[in-house]
Amino acid sequence: MARKITLPLTEELAKTLHAGDQVLLTGTIYTSRDAGHKRMCEALAKGEDIPFDPKDATIYYVGPTPAKPGHVIGSAGPTTSGRMDAYAPTMMSVGARGMIGKGARLPEVVEAMKKYSGVYFGAIGGAGALLAKCIKKAELIAYEDLGAEALRKLYVEDMPLVVIIDSEGNNLYEEGRKAYLDSKK
Amino acid sequence: MREINVSTLTDVIERLCIEANEHLPEDVKCAIRGCRACEDGEIAQGVLDNIIENYEIADNENVPICQDTGMACVFLEIGQDVHLVGGDLAEAVDEGVRRGYTNGYLRKSVVKDPVRRGNTGDNTPAMLYTEIVPGENIKVTVGPKGFGSENMSQIRMFKPSAGLQGIKDFIIEAVETAGPNPCPPMVVGVGIGGTFDKCALLAKKALMRPLDSSNPDPFYADLEKEMLEKINELGIGPQGFGGKTTAIGLNIETMPTHIAGMPCAVNINCHVTRHKTEVI
Numbered sequence A: 001m002a003r004k005i006t007l008p009l010t011e012e013l014a015k016t017l018h019a020g021d022q023v024l025l026t027g028t029i030y031t032s033r034d035a036g037h038k039r040m041c042e043a044l045a046k047g048e049d050i051p052f053d054p055k056d057a058t059i060y061y062v063g064p065t066p067a068k069p070g071h072v073i074g075s076a077g078p079t080t081s082g083r084m085d086a087y088a089p090t091m092m093s094v095g096a097r098g099m100i101g102k103g104a105r106l107p108e109v110v111e112a113m114k115k116y117s118g119v120y121f122g123a124i125g126g127a128g129a130l131l132a133k134c135i136k137k138a139e140l141i142a143y144e145d146l147g148a149e150a151l152r153k154l155y156v157e158d159m160p161l162v163v164i165i166d167s168e169g170n171n172l173y174e175e176g177r178k179a180y181l182d183s184k185k
Numbered sequence B: 001m002r003e004i005n006v007s008t009l010t011d012v013i014e015r016l017c018i019e020a021n022e023h024l025p026e027d028v029k030c031a032i033r034g035c036r037a038c039e040d041g042e043i044a045q046g047v048l049d050n051i052i053e054n055y056e057i058a059d060n061e062n063v064p065i066c067q068d069t070g071m072a073c074v075f076l077e078i079g080q081d082v083h084l085v086g087g088d089l090a091e092a093v094d095e096g097v098r099r100g101y102t103n104g105y106l107r108k109s110v111v112k113d114p115v116r117r118g119n120t121g122d123n124t125p126a127m128l129y130t131e132i133v134p135g136e137n138i139k140v141t142v143g144p145k146g147f148g149s150e151n152m153s154q155i156r157m158f159k160p161s162a163g164l165q166g167i168k169d170f171i172i173e174a175v176e177t178a179g180p181n182p183c184p185p186m187v188v189g190v191g192i193g194g195t196f197d198k199c200a201l202l203a204k205k206a207l208m209r210p211l212d213s214s215n216p217d218p219f220y221a222d223l224e225k226e227m228l229e230k231i232n233e234l235g236i237g238p239q240g241f242g243g244k245t246t247a248i249g250l251n252i253e254t255m256p257t258h259i260a261g262m263p264c265a266v267n268i269n270c271h272v273t274r275h276k277t278e279v280i
Helices: A011-015 A034-045 A088-093 A106-118 A128-132 A146-150 A172-183 B006-022 B026-038 B042-061 B088-102 B160-178 B194-207 B218-231
Strands: A003-006 A020-032 A058-060 A098-101 A119-122 A135-142 A150-167 B004-005 B071-079 B082-085 B127-133 B138-145 B154-158 B186-194 B246-257 B261-271 B276-279
Touching: A011 A128, A011 B246, A011 B261, A020 B042, A020 B218, A034 A088, A058 A135, A088 A106, A098 A135, A098 B138, A106 A119, A128 B042, A150 A172, B004 B006, B006 B088, B006 B138, B026 B042, B026 B246, B071 B082, B071 B088, B088 B127, B138 B194, B154 B160, B154 B194, B186 B194, B186 B218, B194 B261, B218 B246
Parallel strands: A003 A020, A020 A058, A058 A098, A098 A119, B004 B082, B071 B127, B186 B246
Antiparallel strands: A020 A150, A119 A150, A135 A150, B071 B138, B138 B276, B154 B261, B186 B261
16 A cells, blocks of 8 residues: 655655655655756856755656646656766755656665665656646746756645665665566576 | 648648657557556556556547657658659658647657757657658658667677577567666567668667567567567566566567678667557
8 A cells, every 4th residue: 555655855754765665745846857957966066056945855857748728737757767867966965855757776876865865766657647647736946948857846746656765775676576586486 | 643742741740749649559558458467466566557547548638648758750651653742851741740749738859969969949850761662652650759768779780690599688688778767568679680770770660560460470470479478577577666567569670681790679668659650
């Protein structure tokens, strides 16, 4: 059964989440992908602020389709997280604790997660129409020139996610595959 | 000689871009449902249920199945008795893509330069392939291709001595390296033979072939079945969370090659394998 959790993702909450947990997430999250992360990390390197308060924040790696008239947002499934690996440790170092995406992460990201109590959630890749249903509010907050890659503030309700990597470094991609293969022996 | 105005192509391509992105082909849906029936793990079953619910929402509400509405791969089989009038063919195709991606609220995911980047703003240019065939019709196929899976594709120039085993090992290696990144369950397109460039195109064409079809050569039809079974023994499972369903289909396309070579390309696609065809 999925567990309901509410943001912000405090250190205490993060430590109760374990790889393989199915959760329904409610609260405010921020969207960013390749170009947005590059810009935020360049700002941080210059000692500047980024467009949202990173403390206990959760970032969703997504570039949605444009909203049709009457819709809050277009299709909005996760993009491949590995492309944000170069930026994720920097984002965690300023307090951004949660990441939502899909696909493998580098060891240095997992190390940063252990250091800063980060959590990596998986959303179902390719289920953009379904995930858009959980997004109740969407507001463009920065980098409008980046189009689909602009920074958006979203309010989500009961977003179905699975904890892929927890704050201790346990990894569902390794454990889930091993458990399946062991069950067939 | 039949005259066809290129504006007809623009109209058809606009429509196909939108339809392909909103409605998953029946063969792909059927393969997903078949895999759901055979899956036994709780998380794996849940993922496949969500995937089925997702394409049903897209069908009912006419919204994109996936937010990566892809680069527009356009294949034109142009009858040699067709005379195209009314303007430049490539411009007419791009105009169809431009209108489809704008009017259909699809994501614009193309940058104008691979290194210096910069979004083109309208998802052009199309990745256009033209082929001259007998007849007086034009067969138009639009296959929007997402890049989460495209990025996990590979090509290798084998020595002929590597033999069939070399090809088999390479297909498994490509899928295993891709792991959870291309949104499994995936569809695997394999090209074998030709030159470096033709081999990659064969792999892309393999992804356009319906999943309920087989290679007409029984040798390769058997290889398709064998490789799909082997891939589904890897345990990667839906979304990489572990399970039986790592791939829902595998198609192989081949052509003659040089005495010194045996190229093999593996083009990976996700469960949102989109293609839509219309004959003008």
